[in-house]
Amino acid sequence: FVGGRLGFHRRRAPRRFTPAAEPYRVNRLIRAPRVRLIGEDGHQFGILPVEEALRIAEDAGLDLVEVAPTAxxxxxxxxxxxxFKYQQHKKEVQAKKKQSTTTVKELRIGYKTDVHDLERQIERAREFLLHGDRVKFSLRFRGREMAYQHLGREKLMTVCQALDDVAEIEGTPKMEGRRMEVRLVPRKEPLKPETAEQDAKDDSA
Incomplete structure (x- = not known):
């Protein structure tokens, strides 16, 4: 009789575990003389001698795991x-993924950067964005080039438009010292080609 239900299981001896390798006390590693036992399905057995709890686990073909040692x-x-260990490992991996910070990839161009170099940087940015990274394009003005900020802004907006299907602009291009910067963040769902084309038409209208 296990977990409030009758069941037929192959009886087996409790498995042995090495104390140093396990985060929980299991089976014969449990030291307490009496334990509060909960079944696999949540059934409350109450407080039992540990030997009786081990016998119930053995009859059920399961392990006795000490989940609250300080109680x-x-x-x-x-x-x-x-x-149980596999499920705990999956939860830890998912928690680490949520905690991981998003990388910001910086790509540098100049307002005189030619078409081929610009296309190469755009493709690199596309790869980063599809991978889930943020991208920062920075355009540096040298000497008298500061007089051509409008050309730099146009170049950055050309980049943003080329990546519109996979990215959203995080603010407008802005000056930081002698650099003009624009940041792009990945779209949650990349736009379909026809949607991107329509957006481009709307922007140019």
Whole structure:
């Protein structure tokens, strides 16, 4: 009788685990003489001698896992420990992904950058954006080039328009010292070709 239901399981001896390698006490590693036992499906067995809890786990073909060691008495659950560890690992990986910061890739151009070099930088930016990274284009003015800021702005807007299907502009181009910068962030869903074409027509209208 396990978890409030009758079941037929192949009886097996509790598996042995090395203390240093496991984050939880499992089976014979549990030291408390009495534990509060919870079944695999949440059924409350109540407080039992640890030997009886081990016998129930053995009859169910499961492991006895101490999930709350500081409780009095400690709380144990009937689990498939290998499956439990795998699920915990997946949760940790997902949590790390959420915590990871987005990389900002900087690409530099000049207002005199020729068409081929500009196209190459645009393709690099596209790869970064599709990978989920943010992109910053910076255009540096040297000496008297400061008088041609309008040309630099036009070049940056050309870049933004070329990447409109995969990116959104984070603000307008702005000056930082002798540099003009614009930042692009990945679109949550890249635009379909026909949608991008329509947006381009609307912008030029």
């Amino acid at each position: 009095k008495p400690p709380v144990c659950r009937l689990l498939d420990y290998s499956k």
